[in-house]
Amino acid sequence: MTLTLGFSPCPNDTFIFDALIHHKIDTEGLEFEVFFDDVETLNQKAIRAELDISKLSFHAFAHVYDQYELLDAGSALGFGVGPMLISKNEYLANHPDNLNKNLRVGIPGKYTTANFLLGIAFPHLVEKQEMVFSEIEQSLLDEKIDLGLIIHENRFTYMDKGLHKVMDLGSYWEQQTGCAIPLGGIVINRKLDRKLKEKVNRILRKSVEYAFANPKSGIEFIRHHAQEMSEEVMYKHIELYVNKYSIDLGPEGRKAIDVMFDLAQQNGLIKRITKELYLMS
Structure with a gap:
């Protein structure tokens, strides 16, 4: 069969x-x-x-x-494996509480767990652009988006490209729930x-x-x-x-x-x- x-x-x-x-x-x-x-x-x-x-x-x-x-x-x-919200803009990375609703966010898909966590942590970020996860870093570098929601191996590579962490959404989840x-x-x-x-x-x-x-x-x-x-x-x-x-x-x-x-x-x-x-x- x-x-x-x-x-x-x-x-x-x-x-x-x-x-x-x-x-x-x-x-x-x-x-x-x-x-x-x-x-x-x-x-x-x-x-x-x-x-x-x-x-x-x-x-x-x-x-x-x-x-x-x-x-x-x-x-x-x-634990320690969640999606990360990153940016080319160092100011945004250093001031996550000041993210405004007009910022453009590249996400790896509407139905991804990453997008679900983004909605919990930053419900006001609604200007979302869906794209293949491997394209998000380059879109940030090209300033096509202001924030990028990365998953998979990109958590190991974004710093080498001069990008900055805004929030580790996996850590956020763990702090809120105590769960994996x-x-x-x-x-x-x-x-x-x-x-x-x-x-x-x-x-x-x-x-x-x-x-x-x-x-x-x-x-x-x-x-x-x-x-x-x-x-x-x-x-x-x-x-x-x-x-x-x-x-x-x-x-x-x-x-x-x-x-x-x-x-x-x-x-x-x-x-x-x-x-x-x-x-x-």
Whole structure:
């Protein structure tokens, strides 16, 4: 049986899925047709329910939970891993309390968790321009935008380009909630058979465990999709976003997601949740 699977070319995703798609583990008879897309494209595909299994932002999951369930394996949560608001303008970086509503903000997508956190921390920043996350730094340098919301490996590179931190939104979240920040998860279509969904979760967990046990096994696959990223940055990226929550959400991981969704509902950012979110409940 072949299932459609979407994830990003970022090192954390290729690290997690390498063993699964290259049959380094027993996939129990399952094959996967893989689609590589940036996170916001995956979010949009999930909204259209195009894929059987997909990586997506937790913010997007709040909008598609009636069509998808969250797998227990494969999620990206953690401390010190959140999105960052940056600027070319050093004054703005030194005076985050003075950000005015007319500032142009480059965001990596409407349904990204990064945009959700921006809305919580700076609800008055509404002049947003959606763009591919890898283009945000250059747009700041070209002064096409005043503020940039960066994710992934850009947190390691922005200072080298003369850009400045306005706020680490991950740290902001941690201070407000005491929870790990839920960034992205792996979801599966609710229409699929329950045993099939449990099989996928089991295989995915094995894939993550294999990656941890053999961290260099997928290096060529990871490097191929990481484009110009250095190996050092690739593995910094993986260390940040792949951890114990990627093997098993556990009570702590689920609590962080529940807190995020409760906060989003209280702020009117998402509709009321009326279904069980988790496959392994």
